[in-house]
Amino acid sequence: MAVSTSKFNTFTFFKLPSAWWCGVRLKYMDEKKAIVTVKHKWFNQNPFKSMFWAVQGMAAELATGAMMIDQIRNSGKKISMLVQNNKANFSKKATGKITFTCEDGHLIKAALDRTIATGEGQTIWMESVGINEDGVVVSTFDFEWTVRLKK
Template sequence: MRLTASKLNKFLLFKLPAAFICGVRVKEIDENKCVVSVKHRWINQNPFNSMYFAVQAMAAELSTGALVMFQIQKSGRKISMLVANNKGNFTKKATGRITFTCNDGHLIEEAIRNTIATSEGQTFWMRSIGIDEKGIQVSEMDFEWSVRVK
């Protein structure tokens, strides 16, 4: 079974309902890139009339984590994944539709290969960039993922 945007969105509904209710949706995924979108609405706003930072973090994390899930599935092995660390930078108010893109899928394959070969945990950083409808960057988030063979 191949991981697709619609399967990931169904996963959100049942396993991450807060993200689903806030409008976080996977738009596109392949082995190197994942695109996640969320629209500023009443349910996900902050008191300053823009998107709450945690909603942006959910969408950004999903754009990186979905790629990790994709590569784990591709490996055919039972491998655990966990966010070990994260950092974010917010450069503009997030209003309208924000699209988070991660292009770091290539980083995961080597970490999975190493954890399978050594049975030791591996960590790697992935970046997701949030862009508004005008093409202006509103946030940039980095997530340190840890993977290890179960």
């Protein structure tokens, strides 16, 4: 069962305060998909009056990581998670409300099952796509997550 978005957003206030203060919010999550929004504002902009790339990265990562956190919690096991690599592409100036969607949650369970069964670390790549209010892709992030059973 997925954690509620309001509880997860409270979690970000305490554990990811820079993301929370920049306006990053989880809007929807189930086992396969997560949606995170962030709005361009004065305090999260770059000198070119668009959203700073790192703010987009926080929102994009949360769309992947929220599902990872939830599925690890549901496994009942102590499993560490860490971003090992990431790639990003910026295709349009990010202004207004940007919505990041990740639909790769289905990849997580297999990686968790393998690390639990073998004790060896596993990696998966997950994609998060950011679109503006006009439905135009502004950025695409790919994150390589590693998971490992804690000893």
